[in-house]
Amino acid sequence: MGPPGAGKGTQAERLVKKFGMKHLSSGDIFRAEKASDSELGRKLASYMDAGQLVPDEVVVEMMAKAVTQAGDNIMLDGFPRTVAQAESLDEQLAEAGSPLDAVVVMTANDDIIIKRITGRRTCPACNRGYHVTFMPPKTEGYCEDCDDVELTQRSDDCEETVRQRLEAYRAQTEAVIGYYRDRNLLKIIDVDGNLDAEIVSGEVIQALASFEA
Ligand code: AMP
Numbered sequence: 001m002g003p004p005g006a007g008k009g010t011q012a013e014r015l016v017k018k019f020g021m022k023h024l025s026s027g028d029i030f031r032a033e034k035a036s037d038s039e040l041g042r043k044l045a046s047y048m049d050a051g052q053l054v055p056d057e058v059v060v061e062m063m064a065k066a067v068t069q070a071g072d073n074i075m076l077d078g079f080p081r082t083v084a085q086a087e088s089l090d091e092q093l094a095e096a097g098s099p100l101d102a103v104v105v106m107t108a109n110d111d112i113i114i115k116r117i118t119g120r121r122t123c124p125a126c127n128r129g130y131h132v133t134f135m136p137p138k139t140e141g142y143c144e145d146c147d148d149v150e151l152t153q154r155s156d157d158c159e160e161t162v163r164q165r166l167e168a169y170r171a172q173t174e175a176v177i178g179y180y181r182d183r184n185l186l187k188i189i190d191v192d193g194n195l196d197a198e199i200v201s202g203e204v205i206q207a208l209a210s211f212e213a
Contacts, residue, residue, distance in 0.1 A: 001177050002106030003169045004162060005113035006193035007200060010129075011104070012077040014201045019208065022070045026079035029066055030054065031154075049155050051164025053172055056084045064092055072098050081173045086180070102211060103180045104204055106193035110166065117162045121151035187211050 002008050009025060016023040030048060034041040040058075047054045063079050067089070080086040093099045108116075119132040123143035130137050130151060143149045156165065180186055189207040191200050 001103060001173070001180075002193055003108060003113060003173075004165045005117040006106040006108040007116075007197055008077050008106060010197050011106070011201055011204060012075050014197070015204060015208070016075050018201075018205055019073075019075075021073050021075045023075050023077060024063075024066055024070055024079070025077040026059065026063055026066075026081075027077075029062060033062075049161070051156055051161040051168065053081055053168050056082055056088075059085055060088045064088070067092060068096075080176055081169075083175050083179050086176050100180075100186060102187040102189060102208060103177075104189045104191065105177055106191050106200070108193040112194050113166065114159060114162055117157050118159055120157055121153055123149055124152050125149045 009027075012023050012025065015021065030044045034045045034048065043058070044054055053059075059079065059081070063085070067074065067076075076089075080089050090099070116131065116134070119134065121130045121132060121137075121141075122128070123130075123146055125146040126143065126149075128143060128145055129135075130143075137144050137151065141151055143151060156162075181188055187207075189204055191203050193200060
C-alpha cells in the first residue's frame with residue numbers, strides 16, 4: 001500500500017523475485033485491457049486517464065478473477081484501493097482458506113512522488129523501466145535492451161493527473177491502511193519510500209523473512 005510513486009511496483013518486482021511469488025498489479029491488468037481497446041478497456045481508460053479510481057464493482061470483478069487464476073503466494077500491488085475492495089478481497093480469501101499474511105505500507109513526500117512519476121519512462125517492447133534523471137538510458141529516449149525502440153510515458157504520468165491520483169489516494173485509499181492496522185493477526189511492515197529502492201527492499205525482505213521463519 002502507498003501513494004502513487006512510493007515505489008510499490010519497483011518493490012513488488014524485487015520481492016516476487018526474492019520470494020518466488022506471483023505479482024498481481026491491478027494497474028498492469030487494467031493497462032493491458034485498455035491496450036486491447038475493448039469496450040471495458042475504454043471504460044477503464046476514462047477513469048485512469050483522469051487520475052480517478054475505477055469503480056469498485058469493475059475492480060472487484062476483474063481482480064477476483066485474477067486472484068483466483070493466480071492461486072496462492074501472491075504479491076498484490078495497487079489493489080485493494082478502497083475499503084469496499086478490501087472487504088471483498090477478505091471474503092474471497094477467507095473462502096479460499098488463504099487469508100492475507102502481511103501488508104507493506106510505503107510513504108513518500110509529494111515533491112519526490114511528482115519527480116519520480118513525471119520522469120518515468122518504459123520500453124513498450126520489453127517493459128523495462130527508466131527515469132529521465134534517476135535512471136536514464138544510455139541513449140536518451142531509447143531502450144538499452146531493444147534495438148531502436150523508443151521509450152514511452154504512461155498517459156496518466158503527467159503532473160496534473162498525478163495530483164489527481166494523489167487526491168484519490170488520500171480520499172479513498174488511505175483508509176484501507178487503517179482497516180488493516182485494526183486487524184491483530186496481520187503483520188504490517190512500515191517503510192519509508194523516500195529512501196533508495198535498495199534500502200527499502202532490504203528492510204522489507206528482512207521483515208518478511210523474519211515473518212516466514
Ligand atoms: P497504478 O498502476 O497502480 O498506478 O494504477 C493506475 C490507475 O489504474 C489508477 O490511477 C486507477 O485509475 C486505476 N486503478 C488501479 N488499481 C485500482 C484499484 N484497485 N481501484 C481503482 N482503480 C485502480
